[in-house]
Amino acid sequence: MGVKKYNFYAGPAILPQEVMKKAQAELLDYQGIGLSIMEISHRSKEFDAVIKSAEQKIREIFGVPENYWVLFLQGGASLQFGMIPMNFLNKESAADYVHTGEWAGKAIKEAKLFGKVNIAATSEDKKYNYIPDKFNFSSDAKYVHITSNETIGGIQFQNFPDTGNIPLIADMSSDIFSRKIDVSKFGMIYAGAQKNIGPSGVTLVIIRKDLAEKCASGLTTMLNYKTHIKEPSLYNTPPCFGIYIIKLVMEWIEKLGGISGIESINNEKAALLYKTLDTSSMYRGTTDKNSRSKMNITFRLTTEQLEEKFIKEATAAGFIGLKGHRSVGGCRASLYNAMPLEGVKELVKFMEKFEKENK
Amino acid sequence: MGVKKYNFYAGPAILPQEVMKKAQAELLDYQGIGLSIMEISHRSKEFDAVIKSAEQKIREIFGVPENYWVLFLQGGASLQFGMIPMNFLNKESAADYVHTGEWAGKAIKEAKLFGKVNIAATSEDKKYNYIPDKFNFSSDAKYVHITSNETIGGIQFQNFPDTGNIPLIADMSSDIFSRKIDVSKFGMIYAGAQKNIGPSGVTLVIIRKDLAEKCASGLTTMLNYKTHIKEPSLYNTPPCFGIYIIKLVMEWIEKLGGISGIESINNEKAALLYKTLDTSSMYRGTTDKNSRSKMNITFRLTTEQLEEKFIKEATAAGFIGLKGHRSVGGCRASLYNAMPLEGVKELVKFMEKFEKENK
Numbered sequence: 001m002g003v004k005k006y007n008f009y010a011g012p013a014i015l016p017q018e019v020m021k022k023a024q025a026e027l028l029d030y031q032g033i034g035l036s037i038m039e040i041s042h043r044s045k046e047f048d049a050v051i052k053s054a055e056q057k058i059r060e061i062f063g064v065p066e067n068y069w070v071l072f073l074q075g076g077a078s079l080q081f082g083m084i085p086m087n088f089l090n091k092e093s094a095a096d097y098v099h100t101g102e103w104a105g106k107a108i109k110e111a112k113l114f115g116k117v118n119i120a121a122t123s124e125d126k127k128y129n130y131i132p133d134k135f136n137f138s139s140d141a142k143y144v145h146i147t148s149n150e151t152i153g154g155i156q157f158q159n160f161p162d163t164g165n166i167p168l169i170a171d172m173s174s175d176i177f178s179r180k181i182d183v184s185k186f187g188m189i190y191a192g193a194q195k196n197i198g199p200s201g202v203t204l205v206i207i208r209k210d211l212a213e214k215c216a217s218g219l220t221t222m223l224n225y226k227t228h229i230k231e232p233s234l235y236n237t238p239p240c241f242g243i244y245i246i247k248l249v250m251e252w253i254e255k256l257g258g259i260s261g262i263e264s265i266n267n268e269k270a271a272l273l274y275k276t277l278d279t280s281s282m283y284r285g286t287t288d289k290n291s292r293s294k295m296n297i298t299f300r301l302t303t304e305q306l307e308e309k310f311i312k313e314a315t316a317a318g319f320i321g322l323k324g325h326r327s328v329g330g331c332r333a334s335l336y337n338a339m340p341l342e343g344v345k346e347l348v349k350f351m352e353k354f355e356k357e358n359k
Numbered sequence: 360m361g362v363k364k365y366n367f368y369a370g371p372a373i374l375p376q377e378v379m380k381k382a383q384a385e386l387l388d389y390q391g392i393g394l395s396i397m398e399i400s401h402r403s404k405e406f407d408a409v410i411k412s413a414e415q416k417i418r419e420i421f422g423v424p425e426n427y428w429v430l431f432l433q434g435g436a437s438l439q440f441g442m443i444p445m446n447f448l449n450k451e452s453a454a455d456y457v458h459t460g461e462w463a464g465k466a467i468k469e470a471k472l473f474g475k476v477n478i479a480a481t482s483e484d485k486k487y488n489y490i491p492d493k494f495n496f497s498s499d500a501k502y503v504h505i506t507s508n509e510t511i512g513g514i515q516f517q518n519f520p521d522t523g524n525i526p527l528i529a530d531m532s533s534d535i536f537s538r539k540i541d542v543s544k545f546g547m548i549y550a551g552a553q554k555n556i557g558p559s560g561v562t563l564v565i566i567r568k569d570l571a572e573k574c575a576s577g578l579t580t581m582l583n584y585k586t587h588i589k590e591p592s593l594y595n596t597p598p599c600f601g602i603y604i605i606k607l608v609m610e611w612i613e614k615l616g617g618i619s620g621i622e623s624i625n626n627e628k629a630a631l632l633y634k635t636l637d638t639s640s641m642y643r644g645t646t647d648k649n650s651r652s653k654m655n656i657t658f659r660l661t662t663e664q665l666e667e668k669f670i671k672e673a674t675a676a677g678f679i680g681l682k683g684h685r686s687v688g689g690c691r692a693s694l695y696n697a698m699p700l701e702g703v704k705e706l707v708k709f710m711e712k713f714e715k716e717n718k
Contacts, residue, residue: 005393009400012599020387020395027383028376034364034677036379038558038604041368041680074433074560075581078595082579110579194596199397201433201560201598220441220469222434236437237553239560239598240371245397318393321400 006343009321010151010296011174012194013336019248038241042234050244051233057250061258062176064183064206071205071225072233072243076192077103077173080203081110083223084169084188087215088142089115096120096141096166101128101150102327103171111145120144127328128153130288135161143167143187143211149175152325154298154332155291160185167211175295176204177253178337179263187211193242195295196337198249202242253337262337269335269344270294276348282306282355286330300330307331310354319347365702368680369510369655370533371553372695378607397600401593409603410592416609420617421535423542423565430564430584431592431602435551436462436532439562440469442582443528443547446574447501448474455479455500455525460487460509461686462530470504479503486687487512489647494520502526502546502570508534511684513657513691514650519544526570534654535563536612537696538622546570552601554654555696557608561601612696621696628694628703629653635707641665641714645689659689666690669713678706 007014030037033046040046055070064070073079084107089095094116097108100123111117118141121132128150137144144163149156151174160168167187176191183189188207194200207225215226227235233243256262274292277285277299286298301307307330311323324330335344366373389396392405399405414429423429432438443466448454453475456467459482470476477500480491487509496503503522508515510533519527526546535550542548547566553559566584574585586594592602615621633651636644636658645657660666666689670682683689694703 007394007398007400009403012398012400012596014394014398017387020398024383024386027386028379035366035373039366039371039373039379041366041371042559044368044680074435074438074598076433076595079433079579079581082581086579106580113577113579192596199598199600200401200596201601218472220438220445220472222438222441236435237371237551237559239433239558239601241558241600242560242598321403 005318005320006339006346007321008319008333008335008339008347010325010332010334011192011336012200013196013334014338015198015245016249016252016338019245019252022248023245037244042237042240047240050240050247051238054243054247054250057247057254058204061250061253062181062183062206063259067209068183069205069207069209069212069225069229071207071228072238072246073203073205073228074201074239076200076203077171077190078106080171080190080205081107082113083225084143084145085111085114086219086223087225088211090216091115093142094118094138094140096135096137096144098122098132098135098144098146098161099124099128100131100147100155101153102325103150103152103173104145104147107145107147107171115142123155126288129155129286129291131155131157131291137161137163137166141166143169145169146171148172149293149295151296151334152328154287154293154296156293156295158290167208174336175293177259177262178266178295180259193246195334198246199242201239202246204246265341266294266335266337269339269341270297272341272344272348273297273333273335276351280351280355282358283351286328295336296332296334298324298328298330298332304329306358309358313354314347314350317350319350364677364679365698365705366680367678367692367694367698367706369554369684369691369693370551370695371559372555372693373697374557374604375608375611375697378604378611381607382604396603401596401599406599409599409606410597413602413606413609416606416613417563420609420612421540421542421565422618426568427542428564428566428568428571428584428588430566430587431597431605432562432564432587433560433598435559435562436530436549437465439530439549439564440466441472442584443502443504444470444473445578445582446584447570449575450474452501453477453497453499455494455496455503457481457491457494457503457505457520458483458487459490459506459514460512461684462509462511462532463504463506466504466506466530474501482514485647488514488645488650490514490516490650496520496522496525500525502528504528505530507531508652508654510655510693511687513646513652513655515652515654517649526567533695534652536618536621537625537654539618552605554693557605558601560598561605563605624700625653625694625696628698628700629656631700631703631707632656632692632694635710639710639714641717642710645687654695655691655693657683657687657689657691663688665717668717672713673706673709676709678709
């Protein structure tokens, strides 16, 4: 085994060690069946138990009410950006989008291919470094779309807007399962798995049953949510191994005390790093304090040269993925669920040492 | 470890033991980086090396010419059924489809949503138990679509039709990499990974560059092949772990002597089982002899009661997944690449014993 590494990349993220060890132990022989979970039919009773358990645990842990479907799809949030307007919009109708940065922007671009888009709020005026708190919702919007956390800008909704009878749809790819959410306030929640839920290649979709009824007709079968509701995530072969890992991750969250357990660890991790930024004369956070993300913490050093040096030395010390997204520069530490508090403590120690050495 | 099991399911299939052992050994620490291949960024240099090597090996082993793109997508063949007509058809144009059974039928259903479909040949008259050898191709078809192997009917194209200047598109989900193919005869080849290439959740697409240029505009970004060509399979987060397993499977095929090595083993496996069917008075193959699939061997016993008993006893003896698809009944043994010759020998031994005991 090489030097202990802490992965601060924006995704795919690390997975809990406990999950990885269990996956390794049963990789060749899943519960005594003599085959890997990867090597059996998605219609076998063994896989059926896995997918049902994954769904059940998601429902329990995340508090998903009975009037919602839980689906495991493919294609990531990027495919959802297209599927949502394809299913719920047409050239004569409109949806409201809140523009908070790179990911919201991508969702908006796809929606415009299928219908009218109202920008209900945007933080473009300050380069997307905050979450707007005033929204100009339309009364006839088919839905309101938000991005709960922006990985590049490092901002996160602290509270969700009240959209009344209009379904609120949220891309939670980068902060799902990181904090308590009232699912019943949403029409739909979706997330690529690769930050907080499992490996890349699975997309979790939680959709309210009455909204699902409104899917457009005439779509290609795989892109209609109803297809995956009718044959629960098994219309075609699902990404079985990824779903199995999700089940293990849910068991791990359960053991930590569910969402409130993981949320308090996440609060502690983020507080520790933000405190370092706020008390330093070398590092500074880049976002509005009221919009700070607990998942992706973006910061700058006093000069670009120093940033380069910092990233280089951090990488050598085992802290990888600290370079900010190429579109904004600077630094970023992603503290997803599986990043242990220990990892943040070590990073903070390294940052303090670096600051002292480079004064 | 439980009783040694042989998985004859139509998919997901077993993977080579060597591949599974290597994946297990490096699951927690990929080549000394201190993290799993599942836990690092798809933009890291380590994953970049994996995806490039997977592509390179596919090109070498399968003989993919320079004027083709090799893409790793998501959604399985089922999503391709929609993506192909979406990209290459419109309401004013037509494509030719060869109807050979369940899978061809699904592809046809999706194509009809986007354009005109000519059935260039069908084996419906004999319940899809053969591959047609006469084709009524249209001169103005945008492409010709075939299904190289039907997993339910147990039939397989032995030779491919000459479509002249019209691009031939083949769904090779269930027999890709099982035999030598002249890729240059195809406009596009696609396949879900879960039979011969890797775990479920990855779709391999091999597309000729001039055909890719003809993709429709106005499609949602993720459904345009050009998106995945421009940012080679990395427009969004790909199914990283599946691509890594594909790389290992390619290395395994390489060691067996490439496609010709695996093809001769596949020929031997199929010959052994078909011989058992042809010389028995209890078992009989269900398909036309000139269309027999080497991947999915379908057969019946003299009575349904006997079939039930056979499947039950076979399962108990460790031969799982022998039940035919519910739409056709009977029995089916899927002999994908990773099924060792030994597994077929053991199955044949069991079948002979069962026949003797139940005369």
